[in-house]
Amino acid sequence: MKYSRRGILLAIVLVICLIIKIYSSSEARVENGYANGFFPLFGKGMRYLFGSIPFSVGDLIYTFVIGFLAWKLARFFRFVYRKPKRSAYLQRFKKLGYSILLTPGIIYIVFNLFWGINYNRKGIAWQLGLPGQKYTTAELREMNCLLLEKVNSSKRTLVKQPIVYPTNKQLFEKVELAYQKLTAEYPFLSYQPSSIKTSMWGWFGNYAGFTGYYNPLTGEAQLNTTIPKFLQPFTACHEVAHQVGYAKEMEANFVGYLAAKASPDTLLHYSVYLDLFMYANRNLFINDSLSARIYAKELDSAVKKDILEWRKFNLQHQGKLEPLVRWAYGKYLQSNQQPNGISSYDEVTGFLIAYYKKFKKI
Numbered sequence: 001m002k003y004s005r006r007g008i009l010l011a012i013v014l015v016i017c018l019i020i021k022i023y024s025s026s027e028a029r030v031e032n033g034y035a036n037g038f039f040p041l042f043g044k045g046m047r048y049l050f051g052s053i054p055f056s057v058g059d060l061i062y063t064f065v066i067g068f069l070a071w072k073l074a075r076f077f078r079f080v081y082r083k084p085k086r087s088a089y090l091q092r093f094k095k096l097g098y099s100i101l102l103t104p105g106i107i108y109i110v111f112n113l114f115w116g117i118n119y120n121r122k123g124i125a126w127q128l129g130l131p132g133q134k135y136t137t138a139e140l141r142e143m144n145c146l147l148l149e150k151v152n153s154s155k156r157t158l159v160k161q162p163i164v165y166p167t168n169k170q171l172f173e174k175v176e177l178a179y180q181k182l183t184a185e186y187p188f189l190s191y192q193p194s195s196i197k198t199s200m201w202g203w204f205g206n207y208a209g210f211t212g213y214y215n216p217l218t219g220e221a222q223l224n225t226t227i228p229k230f231l232q233p234f235t236a237c238h239e240v241a242h243q244v245g246y247a248k249e250m251e252a253n254f255v256g257y258l259a260a261k262a263s264p265d266t267l268l269h270y271s272v273y274l275d276l277f278m279y280a281n282r283n284l285f286i287n288d289s290l291s292a293r294i295y296a297k298e299l300d301s302a303v304k305k306d307i308l309e310w311r312k313f314n315l316q317h318q319g320k321l322e323p324l325v326r327w328a329y330g331k332y333l334q335s336n337q338q339p340n341g342i343s344s345y346d347e348v349t350g351f352l353i354a355y356y357k358k359f360k361k362i
Contacts, residue, residue: 006098013105020112024120035121036188039245042114044192046219047243051195056222058215059200115216118247119336124255124351127188131357133350137287143353144284144295146362147277152300154270159302165229166267172196172223175236178263179244185262189255191244195220196236202226206313209322211235214242228313230306233271234260248338253279253348254355274303280349 024030050057125133135143166174172194179191199205199212202224212223212235221239223232237256246252253276260272277299285292299307330341338344356362 006102010098010102010105013102013109017105017108020109020117024112024117027120027122030117030120031122031126034117035245039115039118040190043219043243043245046114047193047195050218050220051193056197056200056215056218056220058218058220059197059222061217062215063200111216115214115219115242115245116247116336118245119338121245121247123248124246124251125354127186128355129358130351130354133347133354135350135353137284139353140280140284140287140349141291141295143280143349143356143362144277144292146356147273147280147352148295148298150362151270151273151277151303152298154266154273155300155303155306157266158270163267168198168223168225171232171236174263174265174268175233175240175259178237178259178265178268179240181262181264182259186258189244189258191240194240195243196240197222198225199223206317207319207321208325210325212239214239219243228306228309230267230271230274231310233265233268234275235271237268237272247336249333249344250338250347250351253345254351257348257352274306276348276352278307279346280352283346283349 023034124130175196176191176194179189179194183190195218197220199222201222203226205211205213205224206226210224211227211231212221214221221236221243223236223239225232227235234256237259238252239256240259241252241255244255246255257272257276260268263269281292281296284295326342333341333344340347352362
């Protein structure tokens with residue numbers, strides 16, 4: 001009877017997984033039902049529940065899970081060390097096999113219901129009626145030129161006044177204000193209440209290569225506040241885009257751009273245009289390396305100084321861990337409607353070009 005109950009539970013979990021898979025196969029169904037129906041209310045509820053807590057609940061959950069897995073692994077090795085009888089081995093491996101089947105299924109259900117189905121929505125390009133994201137090399141050169149002008153002008157504005165970087169709390173308030181400004185133009189990007197937290201794992205993120213992340217279990221946006229200050233505003237805007245339902249990385253980059261651009265704060269403008277110029281310039285380098293180098297040389301000296309600081313920071317935290325994390329995360333992205341893996345972040349350039357084609361502004 002004990003194992004039959006386990007079998008029934010496993011069957012129920014697998015059926016729910018299949019239902020989620022079938023439901024997610026239609027972009028229109030996900031966009032209309034989940035992304036614009038269920039998730040906005042659910043996400044807002046999560047932010048109401050955890051947003052006012054001054055620390056990251058999601059990070060505590062991750063810490064507990066890591067500790068629990070380490071404890072279970074230690075128990076398993078202790079069991080093997082004691083060299084139990086064959087029957088005990090069989091019993092333990094039956095339980096292990098059951099857990100291997102059941103646990104991923106439960107994780108799949110929770111992840112998708114809480115947030116992950118957003119990977120299958122039509123997305124921001126469809127909502128804004130943008131043309132296709134394919135572009136020519138000439139259009140890529142034009143975008144590099146436009147972003148070059150934006151990043152240089154915003155940096156010069158900052159240099160004219162003493163740059164006093166905001167505290168974490170002040171930065172989060174600036175990002176929240178940016179989304180409030182954006183909502184006036186696009187009500188479907190409403191972001192209330194806010195729930196942006198400082199990551200407890202920032203030191204680890206420096207070696208693993210992440211600057212921020214979204215926790216689907218708690219609806220919190222986590223920012224690695226140990227990275228260079230000029231990178232933090234756009235990273236925070238990007239993570240908030242995940243909070244409002246844009247799961248794909250290029251879409252979160254684009255929504256983050258829209259928010260930062262809507263902000264009255266020049267620091268947010270500089271942060272987003274610097275990041276986007278780097279994406280666009282990297283894309284141009286693949287097709288026209290000479291033009292890419294020319295645009296990069298025309299960056300203001302103060303911008304080049306920031307890029308040098310950025311590179312030094314990355315070099316100081318290089319290690320064997322980051323390539324492994326990047327590979328694993330790339331595989332995760334590929335399994336979630338982003339076939340280019342880590343390079344999916346760069347695809348925001350196509351969104352920018354399409355946006356410029358339609359609205360004639362950037």
